[in-house]
Amino acid sequence: MTSPDVVVFTATADYRHDSIPAGAAALAELAASRGLSVLHTEDPADLRPDVLDGCAAVVFLSPTGDVLDPGARGALRAHVTGGGGFLGVHAAACAEYGWPYYGELVGARFARHPEIQPARISVVDRAHPATAHLPALWSWTDEWYDFRPGPSAADVRVLATVDEATYDGGAMGAPHPLVWCGRSGLGRTFYTALGHLPAAYADADFRRHLLGALTWCARVGDAPGA
Numbered sequence: 001m002t003s004p005d006v007v008v009f010t011a012t013a014d015y016r017h018d019s020i021p022a023g024a025a026a027l028a029e030l031a032a033s034r035g036l037s038v039l040h041t042e043d044p045a046d047l048r049p050d051v052l053d054g055c056a057a058v059v060f061l062s063p064t065g066d067v068l069d070p071g072a073r074g075a076l077r078a079h080v081t082g083g084g085g086f087l088g089v090h091a092a093a094c095a096e097y098g099w100p101y102y103g104e105l106v107g108a109r110f111a112r113h114p115e116i117q118p119a120r121i122s123v124v125d126r127a128h129p130a131t132a133h134l135p136a137l138w139s140w141t142d143e144w145y146d147f148r149p150g151p152s153a154a155d156v157r158v159l160a161t162v163d164e165a166t167y168d169g170g171a172m173g174a175p176h177p178l179v180w181c182g183r184s185g186l187g188r189t190f191y192t193a194l195g196h197l198p199a200a201y202a203d204a205d206f207r208r209h210l211l212g213a214l215t216w217c218a219r220v221g222d223a224p225g226a
Contacts, residue, residue, distance in 0.1 A: 114169025
């Protein structure tokens, strides 16, 4: 099998987001715009060395629950620590609670969320391809995740936070991180808590957010912001 440039993994063993089809289609379109081939799969058997060895990045698009077998776990870890990219989108923080390394990879674990509602995002770091195009204050409607705990590794770089004063039900306090990037071994890692609604994947700003994250993780054109 010829390795794809990007693997998009969307298996769910718990809640399944209605936005997965729109998200997978958007990621395929965005990847193609940079000449990257994509394998969209829900089969953990596709996360194996002969597939991932030639892969630039793996995207976990809203997987939930325990969806990986030991072989897939080992192959994913080897991929990232060996220099491959990992991009987690929205409910990627809701998967693999029983695998400690995965919590390190994503950067934080989902705790809870209030109802979907608008809020104001503070883009605190615009020197990254995923956030360079965004305004310093960005109004957005989503499902606002609380984390337990928030990202705390020394090499994690928080790019955006949400102002809990602009919506009801936030319980983390300030700062409340939403988007961050980091490293695992030799690989680049990125997580965005945004992307609950199908309509998000047709939004130009959000698509540029995903594209910047993907190209950075995959080192396309040696994207800056590391």
